[in-house]
Amino acid sequence: EADIYQTPRYLVIGTGKKITLECSQTMGHDKMYWYQQDPGMELHLIHYSYGVNSTEKGDLSSESTVSRIRTEHFPLTLESARPSHTSQYLCASSDGSAYGYTFGSGTRLTVV
Amino acid sequence: QKEVEQNSGPLSVPEGAIASLNCTYSDRVSQSFFWYRQYSGKSPELIMSIYSNGDKEDGRFTAQLNKASQYVSLLIRDSQPSDSATYLCAVTSTGKLIFGQGTTLQVKP
Numbered sequence: 241e242a243d244i245y246q247t248p249r250y251l252v253i254g255t256g257k258k259i260t261l262e263c264s265q266t267m268g269h270d271k272m273y274w275y276q277q278d279p280g281m282e283l284h285l286i287h288y289s290y291g292v293n294s295t296e297k298g299d300l301s302s303e304s305t306v307s308r309i310r311t312e313h314f315p316l317t318l319e320s321a322r323p324s325h326t327s328q329y330l331c332a333s334s335d336g337s338a339y340g341y342t343f344g345s346g347t348r349l350t351v352v
Numbered sequence: 353q354k355e356v357e358q359n360s361g362p363l364s365v366p367e368g369a370i371a372s373l374n375c376t377y378s379d380r381v382s383q384s385f386f387w388y389r390q391y392s393g394k395s396p397e398l399i400m401s402i403y404s405n406g407d408k409e410d411g412r413f414t415a416q417l418n419k420a421s422q423y424v425s426l427l428i429r430d431s432q433p434s435d436s437a438t439y440l441c442a443v444t445s446t447g448k449l450i451f452g453q454g455t456t457l458q459v460k461p
Contacts, residue, residue, distance in 0.1 A: 273448075273449075281453075282451060282452075282453045282454070283396070283440070283451045285448065288448065330395050330396075334449075339384075339401070340384075340386045340398045340401055340442070340449070341398070341442075341449055342398070343395040343396050343397070344395060345394075345395050346394075346395045348393075
């Protein structure tokens, strides 16, 4: 079944650690997105990609980085995690924004 | 001015009533409009899309679009406690989806 997967679902990590949040989709979508959402707050776009080797920063400044080496894979990396990075990170994909996005189940990150 | 605006609520309705959720947007060239439902701690799920002026019905849900007024709404008929969630309006702009802050709906038994 075509879907979008995020791992891990929950992550608690110490300050200063490097982390990578994984996102993979099996729908063959060219467009992929990372959103950050604090509890009860808005979704903020932090990164997006329209295809392999194409990445752009979103509307909300983020210290994270992304890569897109394969169509199906769009990982997000934090080189040195800080408590201010505590949030939920949502990955999404689409075959064109006219058809909406499909979201993964999210990664809830806590930095202690 | 935010690109997509929603009343954050909460909007409280009794079970069986009609819930009306509203959204305005600022980009006149937006072409596609979506409503997502998000349960607490979960990711958003697409429930309705609308592209043309007028009404679009899907089961208990009706989306309404008025491009001249830059206004889109979602009606939920026969509201159920399971409809209690945050409803996100999303609008295409410059090739991306822009989300509103969401309206929290509470359906009381």
